[in-house]
Amino acid sequence: MAVRKYSRQRESIREMLLSRKDHPTADAVYADIRKIYPNISLGTVYRNLSLLAELGEIKKLSVGDGSEHYDADTTPHNHFTCRCCHAVIDLDMEDVSSIKETAAKRFDGDIEDYSINFYGVCGICKSKSS
Amino acid sequence: MAVRKYSRQRESIREMLLSRKDHPTADAVYADIRKIYPNISLGTVYRNLSLLAELGEIKKLSVGDGSEHYDADTTPHNHFTCRCCHAVIDLDMEDVSSIKETAAKRFDGDIEDYSINFYGVCGICKSKSS
């Protein structure tokens, strides 16, 4: 893949991701993008999501629910997964990126990146169950 | 499943996990346990790993490499994944569990747990490549 060529599908996937504040799985992206390109292939969705992630334009999130989630917001922030409704949401919290240096202190390798996932019950599910 | 019954296989899986300091996948556990129980089923391994995780006796780790890893050390600690040799190792670092409270400050749900994964190049791979 020497020269990267433009594709409507990829552009559409990028724009769609940017427009949502949630963190859809490949399947959710596929369902959404089919409204614009009814016969886009799921393989195309996977390929372009991986490509965009490689290029650093989006982020791949592994929250441990069996499938990958994608996030167009590449600025450093952390996520919360509700064990009740399974939503993956952004956490509004003060910067804790210093943990990277904390981790590096007694480690002889190079730490390039990190991800923090919080788990529990979200506000909505909490109010429903009470 | 009212009364849980003893099983040699489950006990063997637990002991095996306790004896290793790495964080094997179900498949790695299967390969190892077959040395003792040559015709144990992969399904049995999965079922018991899930069961032990539910009981809180082991921890399931999602590091984003496509498969789950298992850790018999349930005390709070963090992990590092080498993007070179793909090893998942424990990080010896000072306690950062206060991030749980930091995250809770501006959040209306309940935060029950969290996991931190660090990524980069481990010491061994680093020395090899230089």
Place this chain on the structure above:
DNA sequence: TTCGATAATAATAATAGTTACTGAAATTAT
């Protein structure tokens, strides 16, 4: 503007990881 090279696509097959099902064997209570 057409042409030729090649990247990207849709459709589908294949793979990997995991879970579900079934009848037989093991474990515990009676």
Place this chain on the structure above:
DNA sequence: ATAATTTCAGTAACTATTATTATTATCGAA
């Protein structure tokens, strides 16, 4: 020992993801 119930091995099924292939779209040059 016998009955009741769990767990097992073996296997099929399922879900998420990647690979293959023939066709189509993009793009730079003639």
